[in-house]
Amino acid sequence: MAYKIFISHSARDQGLVINLANILRRFGIKVFVAEWYLAPGERIDKKVFQQIDKSDSIIVLLTRDGLRSKWVHQEIGYALKAGKPIIPLVEKGTDAKDLASLKGREYIEYDPHRPDQSMVRVSNYVKSMKLRKEEQGKKLLVAGGILAFLLLLFGGEE
Numbered sequence: 218m219a220y221k222i223f224i225s226h227s228a229r230d231q232g233l234v235i236n237l238a239n240i241l242r243r244f245g246i247k248v249f250v251a252e253w254y255l256a257p258g259e260r261i262d263k264k265v266f267q268q269i270d271k272s273d274s275i276i277v278l279l280t281r282d283g284l285r286s287k288w289v290h291q292e293i294g295y296a297l298k299a300g301k302p303i304i305p306l307v308e309k310g311t312d313a314k315d316l317a318s319l320k321g322r323e324y325i326e327y328d329p330h331r332p333d334q335s336m337v338r339v340s341n342y343v344k345s346m347k348l349r350k351e352e353q354g355k356k357l358l359v360a361g362g363i364l365a366f367l368l369l370l371f372g373g374e375e
Contacts, residue, residue: 220347223249223272223301225292227282233332234278240340246347251288266295274302274346276339277319280327281311293318302346306339 222241226234238248249268256264265288269275275296283289296303297318305324325342327335 219245219247220343220350221247221249221272222343223269223275223292223296224278225275225283225289225296226250226278227280227286227289228252229282230278230280233280233327236332237276237278237336237339240336241343244340244344244347246343262291265292269296269299269301272301273350274304274343276304276306276343278306278327279311279316279319279324280308280329283308284311284316290318304339304342306335 224234224237234250238250241248249272251261251265251268254264254268269292275292277283277289277293277296279289293303293316303319303322305319305322306327307324309326309328325335325338
C-alpha cells in the first residue's frame with residue numbers, strides 16, 4: 218500500500234523539490250509534482266486537483282517564492298476542502314505562519330542555510346504517516362479475514 222505525497226511549490230523552488238522528492242522516494246513514498254506528469258491538452262488545474270485527490274497528504278513549500286505563487290494558494294485551498302492533511306514547510310524569515318488558510322497549524326521551519334535539518338524532519342514525519350497507514354491497512358486485512366472466516370463458518374446455516 219503506497220503512501221502518496223503531493224508537493225505544492227513555486228516553480229522557482231525546483232532544487233528544493235527535487236531534494237525532498239529524492240529523500241521521500243528512499244522511504245518508498247510516491248511523490249506527485251504537477252509538472253513532472255505531463256498531460257498535454259488537459260486542463261492544468263484538473264490535473265493538479267486529481268493528483269491532490271490521489272495523495273494521502275500534501276507538503277506545502279511556503280518559501281518566499283511559494284508565498285507569491287497563486288498555484289500554491291489554490292492547492293492549499295483545494296487540499297483543505299478535500300480534507301487532506303497538510304504539512305507546511307515554512308521558510309525562516311517569512312510571514313507564512315500568518316497565512317490565513319493555515320493559521321493555527323503546526324509547521325516545520327525551513328532554513329535555506331541549513332536545509333538538511335528540515336528535510337530530515339519532513340521525511341521522518343511523512344515516514345511516520347506512511348507507517349500509520351500501513352498499520353491501519355494490516356488491521357483492516359485482519360478484520361476482513363476474521364469476517365470472511367465467520368461468514369464461511371456460519372454463512373451456510375439456514
